[in-house]
Amino acid sequence: MSLVDSLNWRYATTKFDTNRVVSDRDIKKLKEIVKLSPSSWGLQFYKIFIITDNKLKNKLLPAAYNQNQIADCSHLFVFCSLKEVFESDIDIMIEQFHLLRAKDDNYSRKSTESYASGAKKSILGMNEQKQTEWLKKQCYIALGQLMVGCADMRIDSCPMEGFKSDEFDNILGLKSQNLTSVVLLPVGYRSKDDQYQHKTKVRKPDNLLFVDE
Ligand SMILES: Cc1cc2nc3c(=O)[nH]c(=O)nc-3n(C[C@H](O)[C@H](O)[C@H](O)COP(=O)(O)O)c2cc1C
Known part of the structure; x- marks a missing residue:
C-alpha cells in the first residue's frame, strides 16, 4: 500500500472500538515517529503526554465537550508546548x-x-504573543507527522482542537511545569459503527488549492 492509499484510508475517527488496544510495540514505533518530527531551530519545545488511564481520560472528557474519542481511544496523545x-x-x-x-x-x-x-x-527576542504562537505551531508539525505515521501503520486517530486548554492544564498539572496543552490526538482502532469511515473525502479541487507558476 502506498502512503497515498494510507492517507485515503485515514479519517478523523469519531468512534473508537473500546475493546482494542494499540500494542506497546506499535506505541514505541509511534513515539519514534513523533520524536523524529522537525521543529524550528530543532529545539522541540513541547512535551507529549500519552494517557491510557481510564479514570484520567474520563476526567478530561467534559473539558473536551464530551467528544467521546477522548475516553474511547486506546491512547490519548496530548501535545503541550512550553508556556514561555x-x-x-x-x-x-x-x-x-x-x-x-x-x-x-x-x-x-x-x-x-x-x-x-x-x-x-x-x-x-519575540514578544509574548509571537512566542506563544510560534510554540504552538511546533506542536502542529509533530501532530501532522504522528497522524501520517498512524495512517501508515493502519492505526486510527482524530486530531482535536475542540477542548478547553485551561481545564486540561489544571487536570494534568501543566502550569507548574511551564506547559500548556495545545492539541490532542486520540489513537486506536475505528469502531465498525463509526459512520464517518464511509464518507467520501472532501478536499479542495487542485485548481483552488495549487498555484502552478
Ligand atoms: C487541528 C484540527 C483540529 C480538529 N478538531 C477536531 C475536533 O475537536 N473534533 C473532531 O471531531 N474533529 C476535529 N478535527 C477533524 C476535522 O474535522 C477533519 O480532519 C476534517 O473534517 C477532514 O476530514 P478527515 O480528517 O476525515 O479527512 C480536527 C482536525 C484538525 C486538523
Missing part, C-alpha cells in the same frame, strides 16, 4: 546538540555555540 521559553530551556537542548554531535567528523563546539546565540536572540 527561558534561556535555560535553550541551553538544555544545546547540550544535547553537543552530546549527540560530538562524534561527528565535522563537529565544532564553537559553531554550535554560535547557533545557540542566534537561537537565543531570535526566540527570547
Whole structure:
C-alpha cells in the first residue's frame, strides 16, 4: 500500500472500538515517529503526554465537550508546548546538540555555540504573543507527522482542537511545569459503527488549492 492509499484510508475517527488496544510495540514505533518530527531551530519545545488511564481520560472528557474519542481511544496523545521559553530551556537542548554531535567528523563546539546565540536572540527576542504562537505551531508539525505515521501503520486517530486548554492544564498539572496543552490526538482502532469511515473525502479541487507558476 502506498502512503497515498494510507492517507485515503485515514479519517478523523469519531468512534473508537473500546475493546482494542494499540500494542506497546506499535506505541514505541509511534513515539519514534513523533520524536523524529522537525521543529524550528530543532529545539522541540513541547512535551507529549500519552494517557491510557481510564479514570484520567474520563476526567478530561467534559473539558473536551464530551467528544467521546477522548475516553474511547486506546491512547490519548496530548501535545503541550512550553508556556514561555527561558534561556535555560535553550541551553538544555544545546547540550544535547553537543552530546549527540560530538562524534561527528565535522563537529565544532564553537559553531554550535554560535547557533545557540542566534537561537537565543531570535526566540527570547519575540514578544509574548509571537512566542506563544510560534510554540504552538511546533506542536502542529509533530501532530501532522504522528497522524501520517498512524495512517501508515493502519492505526486510527482524530486530531482535536475542540477542548478547553485551561481545564486540561489544571487536570494534568501543566502550569507548574511551564506547559500548556495545545492539541490532542486520540489513537486506536475505528469502531465498525463509526459512520464517518464511509464518507467520501472532501478536499479542495487542485485548481483552488495549487498555484502552478
Ligand atoms: C487541528 C484540527 C483540529 C480538529 N478538531 C477536531 C475536533 O475537536 N473534533 C473532531 O471531531 N474533529 C476535529 N478535527 C477533524 C476535522 O474535522 C477533519 O480532519 C476534517 O473534517 C477532514 O476530514 P478527515 O480528517 O476525515 O479527512 C480536527 C482536525 C484538525 C486538523
